[in-house]
Amino acid sequence: EAGVTQSPTHLIKTRGQQATLRCSPISGHTSVYWYQQALGLGLQFLLWYDEGEERNRGNFPPRFSGRQFPNYSSELNVNALELEDSALYLCASRPEGTDHNEQFFGPGTRLTVL
C-alpha cells in the first residue's frame, strides 16, 4: 500500500512570492492535515481538510490557505512568503471513522525562502 506522497521535495522561493505544495493521502483516507515544522520547533498544526471541506485551522495568518480535491488530494498555498516561512511542511492523512485516530505522514516538502 502506497503511503502519503508530497511534492515537491524541495522548494526555493524569494520573499513575497507564492508557494504551492501538494499532498496525496493514503488510498481510502479522507482526512488530510497540514503541519509546519520549523527548525528546532515542534509540529505546528496548520489546516485540516475532510471530504473537501476545511474543518479547522491553526494559529496561522490567512496567507496560509489550501484546498482538498474530490480525489482527497490536497494543496497548501502560502502567499506573500516571508523568511520565517522556511520550514519542513508535512502532510498527514487519517482514515475515515472514529476508531482510527492515528495520522500517517508524508516525507515533507522543505520550503526555503530567500
Add this chain to the structure above:
Amino acid sequence: EDQVTQSPEALRLQEGESSSLNCSYTVSGLRGLFWYRQDPGKGPEFLFTLYSAGEEKEKERLKATLTKKESFLHITAPKPEDSATYLCAVQASSGGSYIPTFGRGTSLIVHP
C-alpha cells in the same frame, strides 16, 4: 489547553544501553496518545497508539506504556539504527477535530 512535554530533549546512549523517554501530558480527556519516530529531514513514522492507563504496546526493541499523566517509551538494548527523534502527541476526546498536540521530541543518538 492541551500540553505535551517530552524529556529529556536529547539523549546519548551506547549500543546496548537501555533507557526510557518520557512524555508528560495534560489533556481534557484522552482520546489517544501517539508515539512517532522522525529521522532528520523526513516525515514522522507512526509507532504506537495508546488509549487508556495501564496499556502497553511493543515493537522490536521499543515498548510504550501509559499512565494517567505520562507515557514512557522504553528502548531495550538500542542499536545505532534506533537513532532518531521520538515524538509524542496527544489527542483530546472533546470535540471532533482529531487534531493532536505534539511535544518537541527527544533526540536519541545511539553510539556503536
